[in-house]
Amino acid sequence: MAVVKSVKIDGENIHVFKSAIYVFAASSGFTLELDLIVSEVVVKKYKKEDNLIIEIELEDGRVLHSIMHVKVLAGGLPQLNLFSELDDPGDYYFLEQVNENDPWFLNIEEGITLEEIRKVEMPDEDIQFKLKLPIDQVEWLKNQKKTQLNELFKEFIYNHWKKIDE
Structure with missing residues (x-):
């Protein structure tokens, strides 16, 4: 073949x-x-x-x-x-x-x-979710750029995920 x-x-x-x-x-x-x-x-x-x-x-x-x-x-x-x-x-x-x-x-x-x-090659997907947070955290999130938030959440999830698996 x-x-x-x-x-x-x-x-x-x-x-x-x-x-x-x-x-x-x-x-x-x-x-x-x-x-x-x-x-x-x-x-x-x-x-x-x-x-x-x-x-x-x-x-x-x-x-x-x-x-x-x-x-x-x-x-x-x-x-x-x-x-x-x-x-x-x-x-x-x-x-x-x-x-x-x-x-x-x-x-x-x-x-x-x-x-x-x-x-x-890892695909990226958009996700939306609703959170209930204190107003100061909401204001801070709204002031961040999307790329910065994406990196922040990726890092948080990967670090938290590793702790759960251990």
């Missing part, structure tokens, strides 16, 4: 944790398929896109360029499925061909965890 060395989406390198590239044979035709385990940040960035310009470098030195459609795959880990229709699957003779009737399929989630992915 061909091994993916690197992937660029719209000219930007993305970190790929695991991948599988293959030709998928169905009764409706052939598609070039690229399944990727990526970070949650990458999924969030590209999940609403219809088409992306993809550059795939394989370990054997081949470079594939294609405009591909995007599907976000449900599962335990953040995954993208990129695919494009093929006129001639013979152009991709060096890739494994998977038939829609094949019972076996590669599990690219095996051997990696969400914690390992988040060590490389």
